Amino acid sequence: MTSEPQSAGLSGPGDRPERVTVRIAGDSGDGIQVTGGRFAGSTALAGHDLATLPDFPAEIRAPTGTLAGVSGFQIQFSSTEVLTPGDRADVLVAFNPAALRVNLPGLRPGGVLIVNSSAFDDERGLRKASYERNPLEDGSLEGYRVHAIEIGKLTREALADSGLTARQVERCKNFFALGLLYWMFGRPLDPTLRWIERKFHDRPELARANGKALAAGYHFGDTARVFETPVELPPARLAPGVYRGLDGNEAISLALATIAERSGLDVLLASYPITPASTILHRSSRLEAFGVTTFQAEDEIGAIGAAIGASFAGGLGVTTTSGPGLALKGEFLGLAVMTELPLLVIDVQRGGPSTGLPTRTEQADLLLALFGRHGEAPLPVLAPRSPGDCFWVVLEAARIALRSMTPVVVLSEGYLANGSEPFRVPGEDELPEIRPRFLSDPAQFAGAYVRDPETLARPWVVPGTPGLEYRIGGLEKDPQGRVSYDPENHERMIAARAARIARIADDLPPAALEEGEPDDELVVVGWGGTWGAITEAVRAERAQDRRVASVHLRHLNPLPRGLGELLARFPRVLVAERNRGQLAMLLRGQLGVDVESFARIRGLPLRVDELRERIAASLSGGWS
Amino acid sequence: MSGGGTRPKLTRRDFQNDQDVRWCPGCGDYSILASVQTVFAGLGIPRERFVIVSGIGCSSRFPYYMNTYGFHTVHGRAPGVATGIKLVRPDLSVWVVTGDGDALAIGAGHLLHALRRNVGIRILLFNNRIYGLTKGQASPTSEPGKTTPSTPEGVTDPPFRPVALALAAGATFVARSVDRFGPHLQRMLARAAAHEGAALVEILQNCNIFNDGAFADVTGKAGKAENVLQLDHGAPLRFGPEGRSGLALDAGGRLVTVDAEAEPRRVLTHDERAVDSAVPDLLARLDRPVPIGVFRDVEAPALDQVLRRRREARRAGREGGLADLLAGPNAWTVD
Ligand code: SF4
Numbered sequence: 001m002t003s004e005p006q007s008a009g010l011s012g013p014g015d016r017p018e019r020v021t022v023r024i025a026g027d028s029g030d031g032i033q034v035t036g037g038r039f040a041g042s043t044a045l046a047g048h049d050l051a052t053l054p055d056f057p058a059e060i061r062a063p064t065g066t067l068a069g070v071s072g073f074q075i076q077f078s079s080t081e082v083l084t085p086g087d088r089a090d091v092l093v094a095f096n097p098a099a100l101r102v103n104l105p106g107l108r109p110g111g112v113l114i115v116n117s118s119a120f121d122d123e124r125g126l127r128k129a130s131y132e133r134n135p136l137e138d139g140s141l142e143g144y145r146v147h148a149i150e151i152g153k154l155t156r157e158a159l160a161d162s163g164l165t166a167r168q169v170e171r172c173k174n175f176f177a178l179g180l181l182y183w184m185f186g187r188p189l190d191p192t193l194r195w196i197e198r199k200f201h202d203r204p205e206l207a208r209a210n211g212k213a214l215a216a217g218y219h220f221g222d223t224a225r226v227f228e229t230p231v232e233l234p235p236a237r238l239a240p241g242v243y244r245g246l247d248g249n250e251a252i253s254l255a256l257a258t259i260a261e262r263s264g265l266d267v268l269l270a271s272y273p274i275t276p277a278s279t280i281l282h283r284s285s286r287l288e289a290f291g292v293t294t295f296q297a298e299d300e301i302g303a304i305g306a307a308i309g310a311s312f313a314g315g316l317g318v319t320t321t322s323g324p325g326l327a328l329k330g331e332f333l334g335l336a337v338m339t340e341l342p343l344l345v346i347d348v349q350r351g352g353p354s355t356g357l358p359t360r361t362e363q364a365d366l367l368l369a370l371f372g373r374h375g376e377a378p379l380p381v382l383a384p385r386s387p388g389d390c391f392w393v394v395l396e397a398a399r400i401a402l403r404s405m406t407p408v409v410v411l412s413e414g415y416l417a418n419g420s421e422p423f424r425v426p427g428e429d430e431l432p433e434i435r436p437r438f439l440s441d442p443a444q445f446a447g448a449y450v451r452d453p454e455t456l457a458r459p460w461v462v463p464g465t466p467g468l469e470y471r472i473g474g475l476e477k478d479p480q481g482r483v484s485y486d487p488e489n490h491e492r493m494i495a496a497r498a499a500r501i502a503r504i505a506d507d508l509p510p511a512a513l514e515e516g517e518p519d520d521e522l523v524v525v526g527w528g529g530t531w532g533a534i535t536e537a538v539r540a541e542r543a544q545d546r547r548v549a550s551v552h553l554r555h556l557n558p559l560p561r562g563l564g565e566l567l568a569r570f571p572r573v574l575v576a577e578r579n580r581g582q583l584a585m586l587l588r589g590q591l592g593v594d595v596e597s598f599a600r601i602r603g604l605p606l607r608v609d610e611l612r613e614r615i616a617a618s619l620s621g622g623w624s
Numbered sequence: 625m626s627g628g629g630t631r632p633k634l635t636r637r638d639f640q641n642d643q644d645v646r647w648c649p650g651c652g653d654y655s656i657l658a659s660v661q662t663v664f665a666g667l668g669i670p671r672e673r674f675v676i677v678s679g680i681g682c683s684s685r686f687p688y689y690m691n692t693y694g695f696h697t698v699h700g701r702a703p704g705v706a707t708g709i710k711l712v713r714p715d716l717s718v719w720v721v722t723g724d725g726d727a728l729a730i731g732a733g734h735l736l737h738a739l740r741r742n743v744g745i746r747i748l749l750f751n752n753r754i755y756g757l758t759k760g761q762a763s764p765t766s767e768p769g770k771t772t773p774s775t776p777e778g779v780t781d782p783p784f785r786p787v788a789l790a791l792a793a794g795a796t797f798v799a800r801s802v803d804r805f806g807p808h809l810q811r812m813l814a815r816a817a818a819h820e821g822a823a824l825v826e827i828l829q830n831c832n833i834f835n836d837g838a839f840a841d842v843t844g845k846a847g848k849a850e851n852v853l854q855l856d857h858g859a860p861l862r863f864g865p866e867g868r869s870g871l872a873l874d875a876g877g878r879l880v881t882v883d884a885e886a887e888p889r890r891v892l893t894h895d896e897r898a899v900d901s902a903v904p905d906l907l908a909r910l911d912r913p914v915p916i917g918v919f920r921d922v923e924a925p926a927l928d929q930v931l932r933r934r935r936e937a938r939r940a941g942r943e944g945g946l947a948d949l950l951a952g953p954n955a956w957t958v959d
Contacts, residue, residue: 045956244955254950261946266712270704288935289942290949293711298737302704305697305734309677309708312695313716317708335698425951463693463709463716466672471687473696474680482643483688 017231019078021086022181025103026095026116027064028057028071031174036073038178038195042187043077044245044422047235050077051387051532052247053085053605054418058275058359065119065128070102079234083386083532085419087607091184093177095119095151097129104141112226113144114180116173118152147226151176151217158216162209175210176217183221186230189214239424246423248387248416249276252346253283253292255394256318260291263402263434268310270295270303271320275358276414277348280320300328304345308332311341312472314438314462316398318344323352323365326409330373333407337377337497339472340449340458342401342436344394348412351603360603361415363528364579369409370557370586376494378501380404381556383411385531388423390416393554395432402436404504405457411556413529413578415605436460442467448481449493456500502558511563515539516549522619523570524611525595527553527583533606534576540608541615548615553583564591574598574618576611634665641691647682652803652829656750657689659806663813664692669717676719677706679726682757682831683750686721700731703738706745707927714928717817720747725755728764728784735824739795742821744926748813749786749824750803752831753838760834772834787919788908790824797823798904798919803830804843808854808916815918821926828914842914855907855917860884860891863913871907879906896921 022039026032033054043050055072062069076086088108094100096119107113119125120136135141136148155173162169175196182189193211200207221230246254260267269292271281285294297303300321307317321329326347336343349365351357369381380400384393390412397408439445439459448470449458461468470481476493478484514531515538516523526534531552538550551566553559567573567587573595575584584597598614600606639661647653664674674692678684680699687694693716697705702720710718720738727735727749738745754772755761761774765786769778790798797819801809809827816823828839841847853863853871861871862884870884870891884891892903896918904919 041954047958238958240958242951242955242957244950244952257949258946268708268712270708287949288938290946291935291939293931293935295707295711297704298733301701302707302734302737305701305704306708306711308697309695309705309710310712311708312705313675313709313712315708315712331698332701339695425947425955428947463675464672464713466670469672469674469692469694471690471694471696473678473687473694474698475696 017090017233018080019076019082020091020185020231020233021074021076021089022091022093023072023074023089023103023106024093024177025070025072025099026174027099028059028061028069029064029171030071030095031171032071032073032095035174035178036075038192039181040075040245040420041195042182042191043075044243045191046185046187046233047238048077048079048233049082049236049238049422050075051082051085052420053415056359058357065096065098065125067098067102067129070099072099072103074106077233079236081236082421083536084605084608087609093181095173095177097126097131097135100135101129101131107144109143111144113141113146114177114226115146115148116151116177117148118150120148147224149180149220149224154216154220155213158212159209162205162212164205164209168206168209172209172213175213176220179214179217179219180221180224180226182214183218183230184226186232189218238422241424243422243424245420246388246391247418247420248384248390248412249279249348249418250283251388251390251423252280252320252394252412253287255391255398256284256292257287257290258391258395258431259316259398259434262431263316263398263436265291265436266310266315267292267318268295268307268315269293269318269320270297270306270310272297272300272303272325274300274322274325276350276417277320277322277325277346279417280346280348300325301332304329304332307343308336308341311343312339312463314460314464316342316344316402318346320346320348322348322350322358323368324354326365326368327372333379334373334375334377335474336407337373337379338474338476340405340497341407342405342460343407344397344401344410345407346394346410346412348414348417350414357603359414361413361529361605362579362601362603363411363413363530363577364582364601365411366527366556366579366582367585369411376498378498378557379406380408380501380504380558381411382408382554383528383556384416385528385552385554387416387419387421391423395434399432399434400504402434403457403507404455404500405460406501411528415529438462440465440468447479448472449477449479451479451496451500456496456503505555505558505561508555508558508560511551511560511566513566514550514552516542516547518549518566518569520547520549520570522548522572522574522615523567524548524550524615525553525567525573525575525583525587526550526577527556530576530578530606533608533611537608537611537615541612546615546619548619556583556586559590564593567591567593572596572618574615576606576614578606631670634671636661636665638671639664639691641689643688645689646685648833650832651682652752652831653683653686653750655803655806656748656809656827656829657686659809660748660813661690663810663817667717667814667817673715674717674719675706675709676721677702677709678721679731680757681723681726681755683721683723683829684726700726700729701734702726703731703734703745703747707738707741707743710743710745710928711931714744714932718745720745722747722749723756724749724751724753724763724765724786728786728789732764736789736793739790739793739822739824741927742794742796742924744821744928746816746819746823747825749826750829751786751826752829752835753783754831754835756831756834785908786824786826788905791905791908791920795824795920796821796924797921799824800826800828800916800919802828802839802843802916805916812918815921819921820929821924851913853910853913853915855894855896855915855919857894857896857918860888860893862891869913873903877902879903879910
């Protein structure tokens, strides 16, 4: 970690930067995500640490060349630790005028701008991007190191005798650009050539053409000389181990297989398609061999219903969704709270309310997850901090759900779902114990809600167990499991359900500082996917001798023990989150601590530079 | 699904429990409960393998009164819960008890999809053509013109016909019976139990508090003889005193009543296994006579069995363990 991540080199020939942020942008039909994914793969193989952020439009195929149809992919890589995909790009590759207009603000001043100039000849393309004059000619790009390269034309020339249609040739230009990037960063072509062969194994002519475009782009690097010589970063010093690239949604599906495998439970993932959660359903549908069954329900409500049924039957029900779906599941969550069944509800948050910004990221479902139910219905809420952490948090959620017999909500984010990073693959011995505790001996059964003295969990009795036929349901019950309208009993049962959730904190690590010292002047508190940006900002400020610490919450309910005391030691507490101050409200209300709120909600990840400014302002007393 | 070979034979009493039954005295639900208990005892399934899932409404209190596993869930959403149970535990005998409000208003979507998927659950739809538990509002099966607290000027919406909906959803087993027709109802329940895929049984049920006599012209002695058409596979569609009337198709493809004695060859023969015939749909839309019996019973793979077999095959053919899965095909090593 450097104190000034933005000061990465690439400002002149022969630079040896420590970290680089590259952004690739084009039309959603240009294969931007594929290009980004391959570049990320080669970055990982080069041994760098990295984080990626795809950024695509909500429309599947917005009209070609329009601002609405721009798709982007950003990656930060480094020879030291990488915690975010980078605030601003050092290198921007823009395939067309619309991509340039949308993404130029994300390129740092003096950054390298590679433009597919073939797409700037045509008036219509410029007009669609609201350019009155060609920005390549009107001097408006003066503050950047512009390389206008006829990527379209050069690709056409390279594939002149391929026999492909003009349209097919056009679709190879992303590999030309990828080849150019490979030259710029000294990457080998072979792994990608092999990937192309696999990908197009039944279309050898396309495999040949894409491979040729890749090689042509690479060789053009010598001619283009974007850099004098390829920029080669030394590999990062990652902890030894086996690594893979992993995005948050894939991490969740791997966690489901791990839960099934470790616990011996049948996992039923019952979901309804919704952006940005759907890929969890896709990936998990290939895990039958590992004990994960998937069920695409008729709607969000049917999905959670089936998941609850699975848990009642002695499996582990899981449902994945995003904010609007979590709202729909609220009534069933009340039933899961009332019947005290283990259940995982994974909300991959997106911009809301309503359809909002469905492909963008946000953290605005926190209070919905905590309180958005009828009646007194507390349940545990957890949030992962990085794509790879989604794996660990879902395992932890399952452990809690089974141990305390409760539904658990996991709040992921679009940013984590689609972003990827190197993930150290755990050995089996590093995986937690996940143990269901069924009760099958009638002699030990005192009643459906007679609780374990330690966890306060009710017994998990599964249909098919002889002699224990019992009924549960939404009506209030007494401890023996009989329907009860007794007022005293109702109050006792509510208290018991709440105490069971509160008691989970006994089992959790107490609140601790992530960065900094207890006698610092300011502590930044965050939760979920803002961890990378907060950590980077706090480290950078500390490197400048600013006395700032950080706390990052994985458990939002129950909160870790000692959090109030820990925060009370700091003269200032700053809560940074991607909403209008929901965690800030929670901390004020539950812990009685006075907090400042840094709440930005633009559908984008937290930016390190903005947070640093805010920290500096806070420390200088500019915010009070 | 057998088991419990050495255990004593079950009786109806084995399915009763000590909960006070809280339906109104005289409610048709009592006789349905008795029939279900009688049928369950005779199925040869160990008691612990039965699960009854319900939504919300008078009928949905059913699981509390059965000494089996039971789950009283959310209004209209029992089919989803039952589906989850059956997917995880295909060996269980999973029953849904629902009503016309629960299944056809708030839960209509779930009902149709459960039937479409052919998941092996049995759905008993108690149709009393009224909302009972919320005190007498019109339901999706209330007849047009009926005045209720929510429709003081009379119901304006045309009613759903549950059997027609189920057939349209592609249900593989659809039947209708009546609360008071014990032996017939029990036959229908046993048939539903024997079916592998999704089964729907509509049970005409009297709500003597809010819609008393809704089916009086079916259940009364004279009415029964006059108005009930009993469907039996392979038998002619005859009804009325001494079966003097019969159903036939006219040239326009409509069901018409003919004099069965004068024109016996025009009378249709009931075929519950027909998959490409419009006759079950026409029967499902008949108001008079009222057909009871099995409208359709066809074989098709049940979703739970399909998934079970696939799961077993995938597990048996699995290559590599969890470690391989976690590492994936593109892992690299850092020393
Ligand atoms: S209100 Fe009607 S349906 Fe409900 S219990 Fe009473 S009689 Fe039965």
